[in-house]
Amino acid sequence: MGLLILFFIVSLPVFLFSPGPTWQELNSFIVGEKINQGLRPYVELIDSTPLLTQWMYGAFNWISGQNITLRHSLALLILFFQAGYIGLVFINRKAYTETTYIPSVLFCLLCCVSFDVISITGTLLASGFLLLAVNSIFREIEFREPNDSSLVKSGVYLGLASLAVFSYVIFFFAAILILAFFTRSSLRRQFLFVIGFSLPHALLLSYYYLLDQQSDLLNYFYKANLFADERVFQNTKTLLILSSVPIAYFAISFFSLNRATRLTNYQSQLLQAMFIWLLAGVVHLFFTRSLRPQSLLPLFPPLSFLLTHFLLSINRKRFAEIHIWVFTIGILLTSYLVRNNFFFEAGYSGMIVKESSPTLVDKRILILGDDYSPYMKNQLATGFSEWAIYKKVFEEPDYYENILIVNNQFALEKPEVIIDPNNLFAAFFRHLPELEKQYHKKGNVYYINEVNGAN
Structure with missing residues (x-):
């Protein structure tokens, strides 16, 4: 004790x-x-x-x-x-x-x-x-x-x-x-x-x-x-x-x-x-x-x-x-x-999750990048959890295996919001045209169409 x-x-x-x-x-x-x-x-x-x-x-x-x-x-x-x-x-x-x-x-x-x-x-x-x-x-x-x-x-x-x-x-x-x-x-x-x-x-x-x-x-x-x-x-x-x-x-x-x-x-x-x-x-x-x-x-x-x-x-x-x-x-x-950052170039800034944009709250989202901070106030949709692992899937959209992985993941759960800073998601529309019908884009963010709803 x-x-x-x-x-x-x-x-x-x-x-x-x-x-x-x-x-x-x-x-x-x-x-x-x-x-x-x-x-x-x-x-x-x-x-x-x-x-x-x-x-x-x-x-x-x-x-x-x-x-x-x-x-x-x-x-x-x-x-x-x-x-x-x-x-x-x-x-x-x-x-x-x-x-x-x-x-x-x-x-x-x-x-x-x-x-x-x-x-x-x-x-x-x-x-x-x-x-x-x-x-x-x-x-x-x-x-x-x-x-x-x-x-x-x-x-x-x-x-x-x-x-x-x-x-x-x-x-x-x-x-x-x-x-x-x-x-x-x-x-x-x-x-x-x-x-x-x-x-x-x-x-x-x-x-x-x-x-x-x-x-x-x-x-x-x-x-x-x-x-x-x-x-x-x-x-x-x-x-x-x-x-x-x-x-x-x-x-x-x-x-x-x-x-x-x-x-x-x-x-x-x-x-x-x-x-x-x-x-x-x-x-x-x-x-x-x-x-x-x-x-x-x-x-x-x-x-x-x-x-x-x-x-x-x-x-x-x-x-x-x-x-x-x-x-x-x-x-x-x-x-x-x-x-308390007393020493120069020594501190915890690289470890702490910074506040994300307040516009996204309680959404099921997918981030095609390595900034996970929006997940603090939202939930991950699909099983794409670690960008370092699944980024090759989105960077090589012409491989059949990658197309199949994306299709299977979206069959599990469709994100309400997809944050795509590098414009990688659009390349899959040619192979999965139904996805293009279900989402619309504003800036570098895709939103699911309200008509389709979220699965």
Whole structure:
């Protein structure tokens, strides 16, 4: 309870001074609504969001709708349980010379580096699976005895994490290194781990294969996540400023641990394993398709682990308490300064959804472009959710497959308004003449004819 109260107090600015919904949260609104309407991912809903994240968006859209405060509250509870789980894992695995919940406290403090961390996204779900995998890997290092079920579970957890955030595949390779260096993993057992990781993907591929829809899954999930352009919501300068205090304390911890801490061989191996995990988290930042402060979340467990070792190595508790206070104030201060644009070219302007035109309200619309802001006050019609994925459909109107996709999408639901800044929609009239009869154009916007009504 004390940890929950502490976490709530330090995260109060998220609730009191939230700058508004982010683009990632807007995407969760859109995808969650279409999932609740029954659209099939990658077949009817054209979006590269991983399957488990789409399901999660659907669940939270059913629970909270678009209530930002309620969603932040639920995200806070999820992060709190993750913090508690981290503390229990490190205690049960005897990672330190004494029993302590300092890692849980540090994890909560790290989650306050930015308001964006405390939000419902796929990163939040994937980080939970990562923690389950860390627990299983720690068990492998601790007991050093063949436990095939534990090894397969580790792979399954990492496979599920990659079905929540695809770029978390990187942690699969980090886990292979940890198992190779610190456990007695034969080639057979490494193969079992690979099978565990592949199992969720194999089940997903098998399901779409049985429905004869595997091409949609390959194009809109695997290919899209591997080759689609990265969307940078925050520049490197902003992320470095937000991370400056944790980076400083990591540097202090790194140079002081070897000479100030006496660890058993097992604890030393755990420390090295978490350092590999930390490096994997840094590498992940270069491959994520959505770079923002919440992308730092996989770094928080290993950072909490390493900083706790540093704090426990301080002989005088008063000095350790001073470090915790400096750490807390530093994180909250940098977060406040960035949120209020104190630093040049550092802030949240690229993350926040700007107000759209007030002329469109409560309409079922389709946007043929990458400005999704009108969706804040309207609903997406059809399943064209992610412009980076479906823009090729509208840019190549002479391909039969694209004509068929557009026809099928408009059969699902006809938009009342189509925003077409690049004049792409008219090219389909030659192949789908009934659409030309159903819409009229004003400027770069198509409106459905009142005679036809909206389906």
